Amino acid sequence: MASPPQTARSERTREALRRAATVRFLAQGVEETSAEQIAADAGVSLRTFYRHFGSKHDLLFADYDAGLQWFRRALADRPPGERVVESVQAAIFAFPYDVEAVTQIASLRADELDPRRIVRHMREVQSDFAHAVRDHLARRSDDPEAEALAITVTARCVAAAVFAGMEVWMQREERSLADLAELCRTALTSIENGLPVR
Amino acid sequence: MASPPQTARSERTREALRRAATVRFLAQGVEETSAEQIAADAGVSLRTFYRHFGSKHDLLFADYDAGLQWFRRALADRPPGERVVESVQAAIFAFPYDVEAVTQIASLRADELDPRRIVRHMREVQSDFAHAVRDHLARRSDDPEAEALAITVTARCVAAAVFAGMEVWMQREERSLADLAELCRTALTSIENGLPVR
DNA sequence: CCATGTTTTGTCAATAGTGACAGAACGCAC
DNA sequence: GTGCGTTCTGTCACTATTGACAAAACATGG
Numbered sequence: 001m002a003s004p005p006q007t008a009r010s011e012r013t014r015e016a017l018r019r020a021a022t023v024r025f026l027a028q029g030v031e032e033t034s035a036e037q038i039a040a041d042a043g044v045s046l047r048t049f050y051r052h053f054g055s056k057h058d059l060l061f062a063d064y065d066a067g068l069q070w071f072r073r074a075l076a077d078r079p080p081g082e083r084v085v086e087s088v089q090a091a092i093f094a095f096p097y098d099v100e101a102v103t104q105i106a107s108l109r110a111d112e113l114d115p116r117r118i119v120r121h122m123r124e125v126q127s128d129f130a131h132a133v134r135d136h137l138a139r140r141s142d143d144p145e146a147e148a149l150a151i152t153v154t155a156r157c158v159a160a161a162v163f164a165g166m167e168v169w170m171q172r173e174e175r176s177l178a179d180l181a182e183l184c185r186t187a188l189t190s191i192e193n194g195l196p197v198r
Numbered sequence: 199m200a201s202p203p204q205t206a207r208s209e210r211t212r213e214a215l216r217r218a219a220t221v222r223f224l225a226q227g228v229e230e231t232s233a234e235q236i237a238a239d240a241g242v243s244l245r246t247f248y249r250h251f252g253s254k255h256d257l258l259f260a261d262y263d264a265g266l267q268w269f270r271r272a273l274a275d276r277p278p279g280e281r282v283v284e285s286v287q288a289a290i291f292a293f294p295y296d297v298e299a300v301t302q303i304a305s306l307r308a309d310e311l312d313p314r315r316i317v318r319h320m321r322e323v324q325s326d327f328a329h330a331v332r333d334h335l336a337r338r339s340d341d342p343e344a345e346a347l348a349i350t351v352t353a354r355c356v357a358a359a360v361f362a363g364m365e366v367w368m369q370r371e372e373r374s375l376a377d378l379a380e381l382c383r384t385a386l387t388s389i390e391n392g393l394p395v396r
Numbered sequence: 397c398c399a400t401g402t403t404t405t406g407t408c409a410a411t412a413g414t415g416a417c418a419g420a421a422c423g424c425a426c
Numbered sequence: 427g428t429g430c431g432t433t434c435t436g437t438c439a440c441t442a443t444t445g446a447c448a449a450a451a452c453a454t455g456g
Contacts (some may be wrong), residue, residue: 007453008406032377034441041349045406049290050443080289110200123321137395150394152362157393159356160328168347187351194391196348197335197354198281207422210433232411243436248413 016042018134021059030060057117061125063098070095071149075136083194086119086156088133089185099177123165130159212250214240217256228258231310250326259323261296264369267327268293285340286331286356287383321359328357359385 020041024033033174035056039049074091082090134155138144141151165184168176190196216338218239225334233254251257272289280288296379332353336342339349367373388394 006454007403013404015314020408035443037443046442047444048405053403056442084393085396119325120318120322124318125322127317141258141395142219147395149363149381150387150388152366153359153388154393154395156358156362156365157355157389158359164354165347165348168350170454171346173275183347187347190348190351191355191389192396195282195352195389197339197345197352198283198389205422207432209432233413234411244412245414245437246435249434253413254411 010052011041013044013048015053017044017049017059021056025060030056057121061121064125067095068125068132071129071134073136075132075141079130080140083192084133084137084154085159085188088162089188092162093181097177099109110180120165126159126163129162130156131160157191158188161191202356204268208250210244211240212396215242215250215257216260216393219254223258228254255319257332259319263321265293266323269327270330270333273330274337275344278338281390282331282335282352282356285334286360287386289381291359320364324357324361327360328354331356355389359389 011195017038021033021038024037024041034054035049036046038056038059039046042049065176072092074094075087078087078090083135134151137151137155142149144151162184168179169180169183172179215236219231219236222235222239231254233247236241236245236254236257237244240247251260256263269289273285276285276288332349335349337355339345342349360382363385364378367378367381370377
């Protein structure tokens with residue numbers, strides 16, 4: 001239901017909602033902000049809010065979604081013969097991280113965010129990520145139909161590896177971006193030639 | 199919030215809810231049945247309904263959850279030295295499928311179930327599945343702490359492979375249980391020694 | 397400017413899902 | 427059986443989400 005921007009008008013509405021949400025989230029916390037407040041601040045009806053963002057949390061993670069698009073393009077731009085693992089790694093690490101935003105989100109998460117919702121959203125992100133990789137592989141395959149299983153398996157495993165890295169990172173006491181990168185890199189390369197644990 | 203059965207009393211309530219839900223789902227369809235109706239039929243309040251089943255759809259997939267417990271036990275019972283892929287495969291295929299129930303669900307799904315909710319639930323199931331495998335691997339590891347990444351990566355990839363098999367199966371015209379088994383088996387063995395697509 | 401088809405919003409009315417708090421039911425020691 | 431701590435339920439109130447339908451805002455050819 002979270003439709004992509006169609007007209008300039010709707011893009012203005014989305015922007016207004018994003019702004020309003022950011023202000024509220026930072027000022028009073030995510031769970032303490034109601035969708036209704038955001039809609040009111042943005043000067044639109046609650047229903048319109050939900051037309052643009054499937055849920056309150058979609059809005060919180062709006063950047064992730066934008067990032068996904070970026071990721072898809074980055075993947076498409078990788079050289080033809082390159083190994084998937086390489087391509088994915090390159091695409092991830094070339095991402096123009098807004099360190100400040102990441103930090104902000106990380107700190108929010110610790111305190112006031114319902115863990116269940118985060119977990120649910122991370123699963124969704126992983127799923128989208130896997131789809132992106134799958135499409136990338138399919139685009140390069142001579143016969144995507146015939147290779148459907150191999151492609152799907154590979155895509156999902158690549159995504160699984162990256163998010164496994166994240167999971168391990170999240171459970172650590174100290175969490176530096178460098179560590180996260182290292183974990184994801186290790187996870188990815190470790191599956192290319194077989195499962196790390198047999 | 200979907201707490202496990204604690205007392206005989208609560209188990210009776212759960213059972214009543216399950217029965218009521220099954221009747222309604224079959225009679226008038228899933229999306230056309232409200233949580234309130236189910237609660238009323240079972241003679242409990244709506245709130246109690248949500249205490250036992252996190253959502254209306256958890257109830258629909260209650261069997262899957264029971265299956266997960268079964269799966270965990272089956273994994274634990276596998277011989278110590280066995281390769282993960284073997285153990286998981288054995289555990290999956292030893293499962294006492296209620297073919298009739300599976301068929302019933304499959305037919306429901308096709309028609310009256312909101313695809314988004316199914317997808318969301320499948321993601322959750324995959325996540326639980328991965329956790330089960332992770333715990334299994336951790337139990338067998340000499341030093342789970344040190345191997346955290348390898349274990350997490352492996353567990354998630356194993357789950358990814360199985361569900362990749364399901365995904366491909368779902369997209370087929372003809373869907374036989376034998377095909378599903380074959381796809382999952384192929385998917386699993388294909389990742390043990392490296393990604394099927396590099 | 398006007399008529400008309402499309403896109404975006406708003407309104408209305410339900411259902412879904414949760415937190416907080418109080419009462420009821422249960423299990424157990426005495 | 428009584429007292430008491432634990433578990434399960436009901437009630438209340440509120441936020442989250444969505445479907446259906448109508449009004450408003452836009453874009454466009456004439």
